[in-house]
Amino acid sequence: MTTLEAHGLSKEYRLRHGLRTSTLRAVDDVGFTLGHGRTVALVGQSGSGKSTVAKLLLQLERPTSGEILLDSEPVARRGAGLARYRRTVQMIFQDPFASLNPFHSVEHHLARPIRLHHPAMTDADVRRRVLHLLERVRLTPAANVARRRPHELSGGQRQRVAIARALAPEPGVLIADEPVSMLDVSIRLGVLNLLATLQREEDLGVLYITHDLATARHFSDEILVMYQGRIVERGPADDVILRPRHEYTRTLADAAPNPERRLGELRR
Amino acid sequence: MTRPVLTIENLSVDYLVDPPVHAVKDVSLTLRRGEVLGLAGESGCGKSTLAYGIVRLLKPPAMITSGRAVFHSPEGHDIDWGDLGPEDLRAARWDKISMVFQGAMNSLNPVISIRDQFEDIFRTHRPALRRRERRDRCGDLLERVGVDRARLNSYPHELSGGMRQRVMIAMAMALEPQIMIMDEPTTALDVVVQREILREISRLRGELGFAVVFITHDLPLLLEISDRIAVMRQGEIVELGDALDLYTDPRHDYTRQLLASFPSLTGERGSFVRGALDDRLLALDAIDAGAAKETS
Numbered sequence: 001m002t003t004l005e006a007h008g009l010s011k012e013y014r015l016r017h018g019l020r021t022s023t024l025r026a027v028d029d030v031g032f033t034l035g036h037g038r039t040v041a042l043v044g045q046s047g048s049g050k051s052t053v054a055k056l057l058l059q060l061e062r063p064t065s066g067e068i069l070l071d072s073e074p075v076a077r078r079g080a081g082l083a084r085y086r087r088t089v090q091m092i093f094q095d096p097f098a099s100l101n102p103f104h105s106v107e108h109h110l111a112r113p114i115r116l117h118h119p120a121m122t123d124a125d126v127r128r129r130v131l132h133l134l135e136r137v138r139l140t141p142a143a144n145v146a147r148r149r150p151h152e153l154s155g156g157q158r159q160r161v162a163i164a165r166a167l168a169p170e171p172g173v174l175i176a177d178e179p180v181s182m183l184d185v186s187i188r189l190g191v192l193n194l195l196a197t198l199q200r201e202e203d204l205g206v207l208y209i210t211h212d213l214a215t216a217r218h219f220s221d222e223i224l225v226m227y228q229g230r231i232v233e234r235g236p237a238d239d240v241i242l243r244p245r246h247e248y249t250r251t252l253a254d255a256a257p258n259p260e261r262r263l264g265e266l267r268r
Numbered sequence: 269m270t271r272p273v274l275t276i277e278n279l280s281v282d283y284l285v286d287p288p289v290h291a292v293k294d295v296s297l298t299l300r301r302g303e304v305l306g307l308a309g310e311s312g313c314g315k316s317t318l319a320y321g322i323v324r325l326l327k328p329p330a331m332i333t334s335g336r337a338v339f340h341s342p343e344g345h346d347i348d349w350g351d352l353g354p355e356d357l358r359a360a361r362w363d364k365i366s367m368v369f370q371g372a373m374n375s376l377n378p379v380i381s382i383r384d385q386f387e388d389i390f391r392t393h394r395p396a397l398r399r400r401e402r403r404d405r406c407g408d409l410l411e412r413v414g415v416d417r418a419r420l421n422s423y424p425h426e427l428s429g430g431m432r433q434r435v436m437i438a439m440a441m442a443l444e445p446q447i448m449i450m451d452e453p454t455t456a457l458d459v460v461v462q463r464e465i466l467r468e469i470s471r472l473r474g475e476l477g478f479a480v481v482f483i484t485h486d487l488p489l490l491l492e493i494s495d496r497i498a499v500m501r502q503g504e505i506v507e508l509g510d511a512l513d514l515y516t517d518p519r520h521d522y523t524r525q526l527l528a529s530f531p532s533l534t535g536e537r538g539s540f541v542r543g544a545l546d547d548r549l550l551a552l553d554a555i556d557a558g559a560a561k562e563t564s
């Protein structure tokens with residue numbers, strides 16, 4: 001049972017133009033609560049600040065102002081507290097071709113986080129756990145997959161390895177930054193569905209970062225629409241998509257490909 | 269029915285590696301004058317190879333093993349691209365059929381200004397054109413795609429991704445070809461910019477009347493913009509039909525599967541039920557236990 005909260009999160013970057021400097025507010029006063037078992041989608045176009053939010057949550061960047069609370073506790077800056085936070089909040093990256101090391105086997109990718117978080121575990125137990133993780137993401141026969149290297153797997157299979165890796169430390173929160181945008185279209189829903197199933201089994205909170213409104217609608221409970229660093233609209237998924245209030249949400253919804261609209265025109 | 273602008277007959281392309289890969293298998297198509305033909309399929313299905321094969325841009329180890337692509341000019345001549353020599357091919361490309369490449373944002377030369385890249389087209393294909401006229405035309409072309417003509421002096425890195433894409437489209441239109449082949453022209457752009465560019469393409473098509481072969485894996489997008497759609501899988505066209513028919517009454521299983529891969533934005537929740545794991549979906553991407561080699 002983990003709850004991740006962000007309050008008044010802002011991030012400024014200083015830009016240099018020769019001798020002059022200016023500030024870019026990449027994230028501006030963003031706040032949300034990610035409860036256990038819930039999915040919150042963060043949507044917006046490129047450059048809207050979605051990925052900066054992910055970096056802040058992962059402690060890869062330090063916020064200019066605002067705070068991040070894990071179970072109502074502020075995040076420790078170093079030491080065991082930070083390690084605990086890192087274990088609890090795990091990340092799934094966009095590009096499964098870049099996020100796995102081509103030199104190592106699938107087993108290595110999964111065994112490492114397990115060993116890091118359970119230093120006392122025996123080799124046999126680690127291996128059992130690796131195989132179990134692979135079975136959970138439906139990569140079977142697990143023993144066969146564990147031997148392979150990333151280049152022997154398809155994009156969707158690699159992304160499932162990445163999901164298994166994120167689950168290895170038994171986290172409470174997953175941050176998924178465009179987890180299916182690099183995958184072939186016919187397997188995207190399968191991977192999203194798998195993610196949702198694992199989420200339910202583990203009672204995870206998921207932050208789903210995407211620019212695809214359709215999957216955001218079907219996959220999440222709540223949608224936050226981000227524009228120029230700010231959250232311009234938020235609400236239950238169906239409300240935001242079917243009854244958008246903010247101008248920008250409408251622009252985004254109109255821009256998304258929608259065969260139904262064409263169908264209406266052709267039939268008229 | 270009007271005369272088609274391009275006929276592809278039994279085109280096959282192999283990659284002569286060991287073992288040979290049959291990337292395009294016996295594809296026949298006709299492209300009607302002024303239509304948008306969508307070519308849908310997933311990575312590795314041969315859609316880009318087909319496009320390159322049409323304009324004979326394939327490099328070894330790719331080889332056209334059979335078939336031909338015939339261009340029908342408005343004056344009534346037929347040009348078989350396979351019969352053209354290197355010089356004729358060079359002259360015919362861009363003039364008759366132009367291409368907007370995948371990742372077009374990266375196909376501009378980074379060390380040459382936009383103006384010089386534009387003028388290069390005219391210098392090669394329209395050597396009789398005066399310097400003054402050439403300049404004017406370059407500016408007009410840019411304005412036609414909604415980019416300020418002052419941008420002619422810029423270098424590619426000074427433009428945003430969307431602008432670079434527009435510049436590429438302007439270049440492809442420079443000689444007013446009858447056919448434009450667009451290979452994933454908007455894939456790297458975000459949805460809002462993508463929408464602007466699609467509007468631009470359909471407006472220009474209305475004005476100039478060229479035919480478009482639009483290649484992408486994004487089926488909802490194709491359903492919205494194309495007149496007809498061809499669905500490709502493993503080098504073959506498995507279904508070809510009017511966009512509306514394909515959407516409402518898909519014949520082939522693979523088409524159905526592709527259509528089901530996109531949840532509807534505004535429609536009913538349909539088959540996509542959150543958390544109800546559908547192993548059929550994952551079965552599409554199952555591990556091939558026998559082959560230890562490439563599965564993708």
